[in-house]
Amino acid sequence: GENVEQHPSTLSVQEGDSAVIKCTYSDSASNYFPWYKQELGKGPQLIIDIRSNVGEKKDQRIAVTLNKTAKHFSLHITETQPEDSAVYFCAASKKGSNYQLIWGAGTKLIIKP
């Protein structure tokens, strides 16, 4: 079955710098890759997603890139702000999987003032 690996487990960056979180997946049939942000004590919030028919998607300071050949996708956050501090999860799913997401282990992002 699908396996999603996420790195790093913890990332500390200076406010204003960029942060990059990477995920790899094993099932080449996966076609949907969302990223979620989870703040302490709250449910995950969808921040951006990408489908396999595109290589990059951007929404203001957040972007996601997808390399289907290498089976990896990355989250890029530019001009980081203190409110970006949270745990970020990547996930993958495929058509016919009944929406089931396979999760990465999460990355704790710390923005240093």
Add this chain to the structure above:
Amino acid sequence: GAVVSQHPSWVICKSGTSVKIECRSLDFQATTMFWYRQFPKQSLMLMATSNEGSKATYEQGVEKDKFLINHASLTLSTLTVTSAHPEDSSFYICSAGDLSSGNTIYFGEGSWLTVV
């Protein structure tokens, strides 16, 4: 984005009692809802997949008689923790699939359960 409402956000109950948590999709229809459990500093652990009008599919190791799931309509799924014990104390989160946007999944805010 779409909204998933989870209630209650926190609950304290006595050992041996049952607790029901509701998950509602407020502005879309969800044929599929998921229930997760999350331990501190860990990723989400899928407990079961709930399809409207049919029995839930439980993950290995999850007791279906203890964690009762009902998905009676396209906007509501419930998780009932029966005969709760302190080890059931955890953060429970539901999510729902939005048919109109492919397989996009939205999450509720989670429910903190403390069993004393």
